[in-house]
Amino acid sequence: MIEIESPRRLRIMNLQSLTFPVLLAKIRPLLGIAVVMFLALCSLTNVLAEDIDIYAGEASDADRPNVLIILDSSANWSASIGQSCSLIDAPTYVPSTQESGTKMAIEKCALYNLIHGLPTKADGSALFNVGLMLFNESPAANSGGYVRRALMPVTSSNKAAFKQIIRNLSILGDKGNNAAFSKSLHEAFLVLSGGVPYKGIAGSKWDPAAVSGGRYVRPGGSKSCARNFIIFIGNGGPGEVTDNEALALLSGLGGNTTKINYPTAYIKNSDQSNWADEYTRFMNGTDVSAGTGRQNIITHTIAVTGASSDGLYPNFMRAMANQGGGSYYAASNASALTQALTEIFNDPGGGFGVLGRESTLVGQPPGHLPESDLRGHLPARCAVCTALDGQSQAVSGGL
Numbered sequence: 429m430i431e432i433e434s435p436r437r438l439r440i441m442n443l444q445s446l447t448f449p450v451l452l453a454k455i456r457p458l459l460g461i462a463v464v465m466f467l468a469l470c471s472l473t474n475v476l477a478e479d480i481d482i483y484a485g486e487a488s489d490a491d492r493p494n495v496l497i498i499l500d501s502s503a504n505w506s507a508s509i510g511q512s513c514s515l516i517d518a519p520t521y522v523p524s525t526q527e528s529g530t531k532m533a534i535e536k537c538a539l540y541n542l543i544h545g546l547p548t549k550a551d552g553s554a555l556f557n558v559g560l561m562l563f564n565e566s567p568a569a570n571s572g573g574y575v576r577r578a579l580m581p582v583t584s585s586n587k588a589a590f591k592q593i594i595r596n597l598s599i600l601g602d603k604g605n606n607a608a609f610s611k612s613l614h615e616a617f618l619v620l621s622g623g624v625p626y627k628g629i630a631g632s633k634w635d636p637a638a639v640s641g642g643r644y645v646r647p648g649g650s651k652s653c654a655r656n657f658i659i660f661i662g663n664g665g666p667g668e669v670t671d672n673e674a675l676a677l678l679s680g681l682g683g684n685t686t687k688i689n690y691p692t693a694y695i696k697n698s699d700q701s702n703w704a705d706e707y708t709r710f711m712n713g714t715d716v717s718a719g720t721g722r723q724n725i726i727t728h729t730i731a732v733t734g735a736s737s738d739g740l741y742p743n744f745m746r747a748m749a750n751q752g753g754g755s756y757y758a759a760s761n762a763s764a765l766t767q768a769l770t771e772i773f774n775d776p777g778g779g780f781g782v783l784g785r786e787s788t789l790v791g792q793p794p795g796h797l798p799e800s801d802l803r804g805h806l807p808a809r810c811a812v813c814t815a816l817d818g819q820s821q822a823v824s825g826g827l
């Protein structure tokens with residue numbers, strides 16, 4: 429018998445998507461007249477209506493979904509795509525001259541707006557743990573990823589602190605040494621499994637809240653049944669220092685080191701030689717918890733595009749998501765990027781709904797259930813973990 433909690437249906441308003449009179453009515457009591465006047469100046473009229481809904485089961489505190497966002501902070505984030513974006517609650521914020529029009533500028537803005545809009549429980553407590561990883565800075569010997577913001581419950585108060593960290597990111601001051609795709613994924617695996625940092629504490633900007641007693645702090649403890657997700661936001665192809673180092677790390681974890689091959693017209697050789705797709709394959713098939721059932725890591729990817737230098741790199745991002753059990757998106761402006769991020773949070777299959785895409789529940793066919801079925805039936809207790817693995821488990825309460 430599994431207890432089925434009442435689901436919460438949550439909604440982020442996409443402010444730019446509402447007709448102006450509707451927008452005015454919705455936000456006046458929330459945001460105040462100053463913002464309304466600003467939006468009036470922006471002439472946000474006659475645009476398509478589109479609400480963004482987020483469905484989140486209320487997992488117990490130990491089993492809140494963990495979401496680690498990896499942002500490609502290599503020099504590729506400086507690529508100009510001529511796009512802009514407004515911080516949702518700070519519309520007068522202006523990016524620096526160096527950031528304006530770059531991929532990094534819209535990434536910063538979309539992540540800020542995402543965190544701002546993530547729902548909490550009615551009492552302000554968290555539905556998700558979310559953290560942020562960047563690529564290590566020079567020297568090249570530190571090649572890898574580090575936790576800029578530890579996996580923390582997204583409570584009302586923590587949202588403010590997270591937003592400030594994102595807002596303070598600097599395109600020059602926080603630039604990574606190289607595009608260490610697979611070694612960042614290796615570090616992310618260590619974060620989500622409570623391992624010993626590899627290169628994550630080699631620099632100076634890692635969040636001390638992420639580490640305790642020489643190991644990464646795993647939210648919910650070693651037996652947490654939380655689902656684990658990586659959202660990898662890329663700006664160009666990988667550039668590892670070195671691929672052989674990443675291969676040795678993957679081998680050391682017991683991962684499958686059989687290289688995945690693609691036509692070179694689809695993914696260029698230097699990208700194929702990177703181990704990021706093999707790493708997402710490994711994490712999709714692993715178990716990072718001592719808790720009941722199997723808790724793997726699903727990787728979603730978003731290729732930020734629109735630069736002349738993009739080439740075939742989006743195809744490699746797609747391959748990473750395919751191997752990682754997640755979804756792939758491409759985004760060339762802030763609206764598309766925000767949409768991709770919110771869709772990942774919405775997706776009841778590969779995303780943060782409780783049912784995994786490979787779930788097999790008694791009396792139901794494998795795979796996705798219709799969203800309409802999910803809305804009323806989001807189980808959230810740890811006992812559901814075995815069902816998520818496709819193992820036979822008696823379920824009652826409407827599923």
Ligand SMILES: [Ca+2]
Nearest residue numbers: 700702703705
């Ligand atoms: Ca590869």
